[in-house]
Amino acid sequence: MDSIMELDELKTAWRTLDRRLEQQNVLQHALLKDGRMMRARHGLRPLVWGQAIQMLIGAVGALWFAPFWVAHRHEPSLLVAGLVMHAYCIGLIVVGAVMQVRIAHIDYASPVVAIQRELLRLRQTYIVGGMVLGLPWWFLYVPLLMVLSSVGDGSNLLDTAPAFVFGGVGIGALGLLMTWVLHRWAQQPAHARIGRWLDDTAAGASIRRAQAAVDDLARFELE
Numbered sequence: 001m002d003s004i005m006e007l008d009e010l011k012t013a014w015r016t017l018d019r020r021l022e023q024q025n026v027l028q029h030a031l032l033k034d035g036r037m038m039r040a041r042h043g044l045r046p047l048v049w050g051q052a053i054q055m056l057i058g059a060v061g062a063l064w065f066a067p068f069w070v071a072h073r074h075e076p077s078l079l080v081a082g083l084v085m086h087a088y089c090i091g092l093i094v095v096g097a098v099m100q101v102r103i104a105h106i107d108y109a110s111p112v113v114a115i116q117r118e119l120l121r122l123r124q125t126y127i128v129g130g131m132v133l134g135l136p137w138w139f140l141y142v143p144l145l146m147v148l149s150s151v152g153d154g155s156n157l158l159d160t161a162p163a164f165v166f167g168g169v170g171i172g173a174l175g176l177l178m179t180w181v182l183h184r185w186a187q188q189p190a191h192a193r194i195g196r197w198l199d200d201t202a203a204g205a206s207i208r209r210a211q212a213a214v215d216d217l218a219r220f221e222l223e
Contacts, residue, residue, distance in 0.1 A: 037108040040115070043209035044103055047126075050206075051096040051103075058092025065089060068147055077158040078150055081143035088133075088140060095129040112214060119211050127202045135179065139172035 069082025102122045108115060142165055146157045158165050186195040200208060 037115075037213075039213035040119075040210040041108060043213060044106075044206050047204065047206035048100065048103055051099045055093050055096035055100075058089045058096065061089035061092070062086055065147065068151070072150070075156070078146060078156060081146040081150075084140070084143045085147055088136065091133060095133055098125060099129060115214050116211070119207065119214060123203045123207050123211070126204055126207060127199070130202055130204075135176060138175040138179075139169060142168040142172070 065082050065086040069079050069086060072078035072082060099122070102118075102125050106115060106118045106122070142157075146165070149155050149157050149160075183198075185191060186198050188195075
C-alpha cells in the first residue's frame with residue numbers, strides 16, 4: 001500500500017513539474033516574442049520616416065512641376081519634360097503610400113509565420129518600388145536639367161544643347177541595358193552569392209533588421 005501511495009505521489013509530482021515547465025516555456029516564449037517584435041517594429045521606424053519624407057518630397061515636387069508644364073503647354077519639349085518630372089513626383093507619393101500601408105498591415109500579435117509572410121511582401125514591394133523609382137534616373141536627369149535650365153535663364157536645352165539631350169538619352173539606354181545584364185548575370189546559380197548580396201542590399205537595412213528579429217523567434221520555436 002505504501003508503495004502504491006509513493007508511486008501516486010511521484011506521478012502527481014511529475015505532473016506538477018510538467019505543468020510548471022510548460023508554464024515557464026510559455027512565459028519564456030511570450031517574453032522572447034515581445035522582445036523580438038519590439039525589435040522588428042523599431043527596426044522598421046527608419047523606413048517609415050524615410051517613406052514619409054519621400055512622400056513629402058513628391059508632394060512638393062508635384063506642386064512645383066505642375067505650374068511649369070502648364071505654363072509651357074505650347075512648347076512640346078518642355079511640356080514633356082515637365083510632365084515627366086510631375087509624373088515621377090506622383091510616383092514618389094504612390095510608392096511611399098503603398099509602403100506605409102504594407103508596414104501598417106503587419107500584425108505583430110499574429111503567428112510568426114504570418115509576420116514573416118508580411119515582411120516578405122514588404123521586402124518585395126520595397127525592391128519593386130526601388131526599381132520603379134531608381135531605374136528611371138538613367139534618363140530622368142535630362143528632363144530635370146531641361147526644366148531647371150528653362151527656369152534659370154529661359155533657355156531650352158533641346159535647342160541650345162541638343163547633343164547633350166540626345167546623348168543623355170543614349171547613355172541612359174546603355175545604362176539601363178547594362179543594369180538588366182547585371183541582374184540576369186547575378187541570377188545565375190554560379191553567381192548566387194552575389195545575387196543574394198544584391199537582393200539584400202536592395203531590400204534595405206530596416207527590412208533586413210526586422211526580418212532577422214522575426215527569424216530568430218522562428219528558430220526558437222523550432223528548437
